[in-house]
Amino acid sequence: MRRSGTGCGGTPLARVRRRLGLERNELRRRVDRVQRAVALGLLVLLLAAAPPLAAWTVSWSYDAGSRAESTERANRHQVVATVTSTGGIGTSGDRYIHETVQASWPGADGKPRVGTLPSWKNAKAGAQRTIWVDREGDPTVRPRPHSRTVTDAAYAGAATVLACGAPLLLAYVLVRRRCDRHRDELWEADWARMDADAGHNPRS
DSSP: OOOOHHHHTOOHHHHHHHHHTOSOOTTOOHHHHHHHHHHHHHHHHHHHHHHHHHHHHHHHHHHHHHHHHHHHHHHOEEEEEEEEEEEEEEEETTTEEEEEEEEEEEOTTSSEEEEEEEOOTTOOTTOEEEEEEOTTSOEEOOOOOHHHHHHHHHHHHHHHHHHHHHHHHHHHHHHHHHHHHHHHHHHHHHHHHHHHHHHHSOOO
């Protein structure tokens, strides 16, 4: 009768456990048990350290982002800019070139401000557009959205988990390599003993 797949290969989790040396097996040597104990210890350390540290970094990042949101909302507001002339060319960096328009908008002191803005589709003299300005009345970007705060907090938590896990994984890899070398030495010793026994007890 054909054996089931579980007996031959096992589940993916079982294969991972076997690969890491975490499954129980009475035939394992002391070096295997040491490797298993180290792996379990590192896993426990990761589970003990990573969650609280990740929670702290998520909270810190979220609070910092929320403060940035409040500050930018308090220091920026929207005004209506009116195009006074078109056809300008502006540059950004060494390669990117974009069209610009001359426009005017109310300043912080109530007096009109005049400056250059990036052009938009169908922009012409007299066209109006809402823009964000800072306390001085200079054009700026919109305030920080809450979605960015949430995303940054999630990235901070993930980065913390990776930062905790990377050195522990490296430690396990080094232990695994050392155990593999020791296992190879044990196998070589066993083969040498078998060869010696075969030499002392030749077949008749």
